[in-house]
Amino acid sequence: MGLLKTSQKAQEDPTQAAGAMPLPELDDADPMQRRRAVRMRANEPDAVAALVGLLAREEDNLVRQTAFLELAALNSDEAALGVSELLSAADPALRNGALEALSTMPEHAVRLLEPLGYCPDPDVRIFAVLLANELHVESTSDWLMALAEREDDANVCSNLAEALGGTGRQDVLPILQSIIDKFPQEPFLAFAAETAMQRIREG
Numbered sequence: 468m469g470l471l472k473t474s475q476k477a478q479e480d481p482t483q484a485a486g487a488m489p490l491p492e493l494d495d496a497d498p499m500q501r502r503r504a505v506r507m508r509a510n511e512p513d514a515v516a517a518l519v520g521l522l523a524r525e526e527d528n529l530v531r532q533t534a535f536l537e538l539a540a541l542n543s544d545e546a547a548l549g550v551s552e553l554l555s556a557a558d559p560a561l562r563n564g565a566l567e568a569l570s571t572m573p574e575h576a577v578r579l580l581e582p583l584g585y586c587p588d589p590d591v592r593i594f595a596v597l598l599a600n601e602l603h604v605e606s607t608s609d610w611l612m613a614l615a616e617r618e619d620d621a622n623v624c625s626n627l628a629e630a631l632g633g634t635g636r637q638d639v640l641p642i643l644q645s646i647i648d649k650f651p652q653e654p655f656l657a658f659a660a661e662t663a664m665q666r667i668r669e670g
Contacts, residue, residue, distance in 0.1 A: 493517060498527040505530065509537035519549040522561065531561070535568045547575035551583065554594045566594055570601040577604050584610065589620040596623065600630045608634040615642050621650050625659045632663025640664055 491504035501521075508517050518534045525531050538546045550572075553565035569576040576598060583595035596614070599607040611634065615627045624646050631639045643660045650656045 493521050498530050501525070501527070501530045502533045505533045505537055509540070514538075514541065515543075515545045515549040519552060522553060522564075523556070528560075531564060535564050539568045539571045542572050542575065544575045544578065547572045547579060551576075551579050554583070554591050555586070555588055562590075562594060566598055566601070569598055573602040573604055577602055577607065580607065580610050584614045589623050592618070592620070592623045593626050596626045596630050600633060608636060608639075612639055612642055615639075615646060619649075621653050621656055624650065625656050628656070628659040628663045632666040635667060635670070637667065640667060 490507065491500040493501055493504045493508060495501050495504060505518060505521065508514055511517070515538065518538050522531060522534050525534065535550075538550055547569060550565050550568050553561055556562050556565070569579075580595055580599055583591060583598070586592055586595070592614070596611065599611055608631075611627060611630050615624065615631060618624050618627060628643060628646055631643060643664050646660045647657045
């Protein structure tokens with residue numbers, strides 16, 4: 468009977484069978500094996516933490532792409548929150564990948580705009596503005612307006628001006644004017660705001 472139990476266990480767990488290939492690991496030296504590990508890990512309870520942790524150190528573009536695709540496929544609050552942590556990464560490609568993945572989860576990503584808008588890092592706030600512009604959710608225009616009213620970074624405001632211009636709302640015109648007034652020494656910002664205002668007026 469003991470031999471029978473061992474045989475059954477080997478059938479249930481292929482890694483225990485004689486000659487079975489070991490399951491791929493996220494830290495495997497072979498990028499192809501890491502991609503396999505990403506796909507397999509996506510079904511595990513700790514998938515978000517594991518894949519976000521991998522992305523923070525991964526250098527292979529195909530492995531990164533696979534991890535982002537699996538996180539986007541999870542389409543959950545946990546996945547969106549985990550991916551949003553990568554918006555502060557030093558690597559621009561990683562930040563862009565996070566932005567793209569979040570844009571595929573509008574229902575969950577939109578809930579992150581408020582905390583992202585209060586992040587002390589202006590680069591993260593810029594990505595939050597870019598994300599709001601990608602989500603195509605009606606409530607994002609209200610959030611953009613609220614952020615513009617309190618924002619004091621010129622680069623963030625430049626992105627805000629462009630995003631607000633795309634809302635088509637007449638009630639953003641005073642906010643765009645306030646951006647110009649707030650930064651009188653920044654001609655590039657005045658140009659961005661005036662262009663947005665003209666875009667709205669012309670419909």
